[in-house]
Amino acid sequence: MHPSHPPSGRLTALGTQLIEIHHWLREELARLRASLDSADGGTVGLTRELRAHCVGFCAALDRHHTGEDGGAFHVLAEQAPELRPVLAELTADHRVVADLLRRIDALLAEAPDGRSVRAELDGLAALLESHFSYEERKLVAALNRLAGEPVELLGLTPPENGDTFERTETA
Template sequence: MPMSFNEAIIEEFRANGGRVGGPFEGGDLLLLTTTGARSGRPHTVPLGYVRADGLLLVVASAAGAPEHPHWYRNLLARPVVRVELGTEVFDAIAVPAEGARRDRLFEAVVRAAPGYGDYRAHTARVLPVVVLEGSTAPPREVRSLADKLLEVHTWLREQLRYVREEADAHFEAGWADGRPPGLGLQLRQHCLAFCEGLAHHHTGEDGAVFPALARSHPQLRGTLERLGEEHRAVARIKDGLVALLTGIGAADPDRFRSELARMSAELEAHLAYEEESLLPVLAGIPFPPNPRPRA
């Protein structure tokens, strides 16, 4: 079966360190991989990008089509995306800009790439401007499974702290204007990213790491059982947060803050216990795992 137009661009991009020819030659192009909102499968598309105000931006223009592209609907459901930019590959959180900030960033996009102004003229919908937020934390050296665990725990703590601070600022600003404080996209996307990352981490531990440790270190089975029970308790709080995020336009600020406080207390206690119990053992396990010798 012949490759589609996008598949050919993706193959050329990856084969040539981000450079492509034809109509995109010399243009600013990246590859964005989202996770299907319904399928759960990865979906990669080539997109033009613009840098403005120190931000990496993509526009869900679909060339002025009347509906948002699939990749945009995917990232609303699952904000953690993979970005390929030249030879650089990194994970990011996709956050659509809102209100006056969105308008200002869109005008910056049009100044850099006037074609987006033509797309705007061809559709009645507001073209979303998406900020791709990469990690600002310095990379950690990962040599053991203990290093990897601390890397993930650091990310979870940072994301949860960001969500708490963003929730306080967002809700207080809403009430200050005399308006009921809706759930802004920035807060929603970061909270969903945190919940997604937490679920992925705990699923990996329950399905692979903990069973392997129980076999190799039977003295840890009681500890691992407790950690598994804590995973289920944290998951119930996480599911409650996700339920509150289903509506962007309205949220009970007291309930949302209460659930965040519960999550913070439960998760911090869990992470601290896991680090105290498992880091000494995990420090002796290389990461990535050593390949098995061939027979």
């Protein structure tokens, strides 16, 4: 398989794209958490826009982890069997993150104030920072040796100039 070009037209290794995706997800989560805080340090209720941003972020994160589990991790397990224990740990983390995302989704459906959602997002941020850092340390070099479509292997493609991530729709 030949390397593909992301939407920006530049050739970028998958490991580097993983870092770009993680960077974007970190920024989006930080922006989402900050948007829940009012200027006076209190916490505001969830507006329709904040709910939509939260749902969108959670969906993007879920697509990314689903893409890794069904794409990049499968390929890495075949090509680098020594990484299988690491991949198993990361997949277990993905299940914990998915549980958190379901809790956040349930909170959003209950129309809470921003405090309860913010608390869950704070926990998610702590977990993701540890998860992303570990994944990057353990997998970037191996991913950079792979070729493939980012959206197939990583669930998302890196944004161009701060744009949102694109994904392909499955029929």
